[in-house]
Amino acid sequence: MKNIVAKKLLLGAVVLPVLFSGTAMAQEQPEAYASDRRGEVATDSSGDCWRTGYWTPAMAIYECDPELVPKPVKTVEAPAPVVAPPPPPPVTAPExxxxxxxxxxxxxxxxxxxxxxxxxxxLVAKLGDVKYDTIVAIGYADRIGAEEYNKKLSLRRAEAVKDYLVKEKGIPADRIFTDGKGEANPVTGDTCKGTKKTKSLIECLQPDRRVEVEVAGTREVVQ
Structure with a gap:
């Protein structure tokens, strides 16, 4: 390594003593290596750094005096955690x-x-995996008898279904709604002939005497 010794040239000038406080001296940091015009450490043709007269082993830097300074340890950033993509939304179907x-x-x-x-x-067992908000029970009656009577009968049937679901199955009452449609929407259409209450007509109109339970919810479908 090359050492630079600074020399003072006095050309008829009077050198006056200058007093520096201890604080000012402590704040000044002498350069251990000479710098070029770009502010980088100056080197000779062999690539050796130029040391100044202030250089001491304690001021050595790794780029110039690697044998005096431990090799800096490069910090390796931990890889970003792999985030699994969210699962696809479940496919649902009404009940x-x-x-x-x-x-x-x-x-x-x-x-x-x-x-x-x-x-x-x-029915309740099948609702085990259904996410539902409301249950609607709609009662129906056949066309035998008076229309007003059948409407009340169909509503009583719907209410009986609700009462059982609430008291025996523990479904909240405010989630079950009932309605009675009477003779409306017959499933049999005009296939059953006759108007008198006979055994054959009662059997023929059996599909019209029903209760439809509709669940306003969704069930996850396995794809």
Whole structure:
């Protein structure tokens, strides 16, 4: 390494003593290496750094005196964690169940039969994986009898279904709504002939005596 010794040339000038305070001296940091015009450490043709007369081993830098300074350790940034993409949204489908009245009630009755209770038990079991907000029970009646009577009968049947679901299955009452449509929307259409209450006509009109339970919710469908 090359050392530079600064020399003072006095050309008829009077050198006056200058007093420096201890604080000022402490703040001045002498240069250990000579710098070029770009402010970088000056080197000779061999690539060695030029040391100034102030240089001491304690002021050595790795680029010029690697044998005096430990090699700096490069910090390696930890790789960014791999974030798995979010799962696709579940595919859902609406739920609507129609229950036959002859399984729930006797003819011209609104009292649940044992078989009807089993049907409702099965319905609740199927709702286990359904996310629902409301359940609507709509009762229907056949065309035998007076229209006003059948409308009230259909509503009593819907209310009987609600009462069982609330008291026996624990479904909140404010989530179940009921309605009675009477003779409206017959499933049999005009296929059953006759107007008198005969056994054959009662059997023919059986599909019209029903309770439709519609669940306003969704079920996840496995793709």
């Amino acid at each position: 609507k169940v129609s229950l036959s009245a002859d399984e729930l009630f006797d003819f011209d009755k609104a009292v649940l039969r044992p078989g009807g209770k089993e049907k409702l038990d099965d």
